[in-house]
Amino acid sequence: MKNIWELLEKKESRQKILIGKAASKLFNDKGYLQTTTKDIADSAKLSKGGLFHYFASKNDVLYFILKNYMDLALENFEHELTEVKDAPSKIRFIISRHINFYLANSSEGKTLFQDAHLLPTKYFKVIAEKETKYYKIVAGVLADFINGRVEKSELTILAFELLGMCNWIFSWYNPKGSITPGKLSEFIYDIFYEGVSGYKERRTVDNKT
Amino acid sequence: MKNIWELLEKKESRQKILIGKAASKLFNDKGYLQTTTKDIADSAKLSKGGLFHYFASKNDVLYFILKNYMDLALENFEHELTEVKDAPSKIRFIISRHINFYLANSSEGKTLFQDAHLLPTKYFKVIAEKETKYYKIVAGVLADFINGRVEKSELTILAFELLGMCNWIFSWYNPKGSITPGKLSEFIYDIFYEGVSGYKERRTVDNKT
Numbered sequence: 032m033k034n035i036w037e038l039l040e041k042k043e044s045r046q047k048i049l050i051g052k053a054a055s056k057l058f059n060d061k062g063y064l065q066t067t068t069k070d071i072a073d074s075a076k077l078s079k080g081g082l083f084h085y086f087a088s089k090n091d092v093l094y095f096i097l098k099n100y101m102d103l104a105l106e107n108f109e110h111e112l113t114e115v116k117d118a119p120s121k122i123r124f125i126i127s128r129h130i131n132f133y134l135a136n137s138s139e140g141k142t143l144f145q146d147a148h149l150l151p152t153k154y155f156k157v158i159a160e161k162e163t164k165y166y167k168i169v170a171g172v173l174a175d176f177i178n179g180r181v182e183k184s185e186l187t188i189l190a191f192e193l194l195g196m197c198n199w200i201f202s203w204y205n206p207k208g209s210i211t212p213g214k215l216s217e218f219i220y221d222i223f224y225e226g227v228s229g230y231k232e233r234r235t236v237d238n239k240t
Numbered sequence: 241m242k243n244i245w246e247l248l249e250k251k252e253s254r255q256k257i258l259i260g261k262a263a264s265k266l267f268n269d270k271g272y273l274q275t276t277t278k279d280i281a282d283s284a285k286l287s288k289g290g291l292f293h294y295f296a297s298k299n300d301v302l303y304f305i306l307k308n309y310m311d312l313a314l315e316n317f318e319h320e321l322t323e324v325k326d327a328p329s330k331i332r333f334i335i336s337r338h339i340n341f342y343l344a345n346s347s348e349g350k351t352l353f354q355d356a357h358l359l360p361t362k363y364f365k366v367i368a369e370k371e372t373k374y375y376k377i378v379a380g381v382l383a384d385f386i387n388g389r390v391e392k393s394e395l396t397i398l399a400f401e402l403l404g405m406c407n408w409i410f411s412w413y414n415p416k417g418s419i420t421p422g423k424l425s426e427f428i429y430d431i432f433y434e435g436v437s438g439y440k441e442r443r444t445v446d447n448k449t
Contacts, residue, residue, distance in 0.1 A: 062357055062358040065358075149271040149272075149273050149274075184418045187412075188424060188427050191408060191412045191413070192408070192428065195408025196401045196404050196408075198408060199400060199404025199405075199408060210393050215397060218394060218401075219401065221435070222398070222401060222436060222439060225438025226431035226432060226435030226436075227435075228434070228438065229435070229438050230431060230434050
């Protein structure tokens with residue numbers, strides 16, 4: 032049975048997540064620069080003292096948002112992939128999971144893309160390491176899919192192009208518009224799958240001639 | 241013949257461009273937030289008074305950098321495209337031009353991706369309009385290429401996916417590494433071209449069955 036300290040801890044982290052949600056929306060709308068700790072406290076319905084009970088500074092709030100976002104993105108990612116059978120289905124799963132996760136946490140995701148570089152170096156490094164871990168999982172699946180038929184440097188391009196196609200939606204995509212998230216994911220999968228398959232085939236033909 | 245006022249103007253704008261270059265490097269390295277007008281003045285080898293002769297504020301410097309970057313990206317873009325013969329070659333040209341332009345002005349480009357949202361709304365709008373103009377040129381070429389074979393909403397996805405593949409390099413690509421800019425451009429072209437061609441063909445087959 033959970034003891035009272037664990038319960039207290041849980042309540043504390045729930046409150047921190049609520050503050051993070053409120054803050055990331057402010058960072059998106061007003062910009063990190065223009066957002067004050069008072070804005071964050073107001074938006075989270077706390078006094079400034081109440082906010083400082085949870086976070087020592089605005090930087091601290093930013094770090095918490097990004098660390099939490101990456102931890103959640105990584106949570107069970109590898110395990111879930113083991114349950115998807117072949118490489119093309121794994122790629123489809125990655126795209127759809129990546130896009131749905133972003134859309135479910137888009138203010139935190141936008142904060143990652145727009146504000147991560149504003150973190151002090153030592154905190155930025157922790158986030159960058161988590162991003163690298165995520166990248167490596169994606170690159171591993173792509174390596175299986177192309178089955179050694181492209182060079183290592185090309186695998187790097189492939190993995191980042193796939194992430195680029197998924198991540199760039201932060202700059203243009205409105206999930207309330209005519210393109211549903213499901214359609215968006217399928218379209219990205221189609222282009223990427225056909226692109227990589229066509230490229231693989233052409234290389235095989237080129238190598239034979 | 242140019243009169244002295246035009247010459248003066250030219251010297252003035254050259255100085256502004258130098259300040260913009262210095263400032264965008266600082267924004268990349270230290271973050272827009274942490275960069276002070278004194279840092280910018282020091283890096284551009286000016287007194288603070290000297291800097292304020294050219295720019296009223298740090299926001300002003302940011303706006304100048306982004307406006308200049310987009311104006312240069314748009315300069316002659318449409319005209320250059322008229323000189324490339326078919327749609328696939330135009331797509332290849334767009335990718336290579338986009339990537340080379342970014343690499344030649346990467347601190348300004350990074351500033352665009354990372355800091356544009358920090359501009360006050362009325363200035364941000366000017367930059368966003370220029371980005372829309374650029375997007376429309378790209379979407380026009382893609383519309384010719386796919387020749388009406390996908391829906392309008394799919395054309396939007398296609399255009400932004402292409403821009404995403406090109407722009408996302410800001411987060412990972414090192415032009416001094418083993419992947420040359422030429423190879424990167426060709427690879428993106430191959431994936432995108434094969435992806436869209438394969439998708440078009442499959443749709444044609446699907447529609448027949």
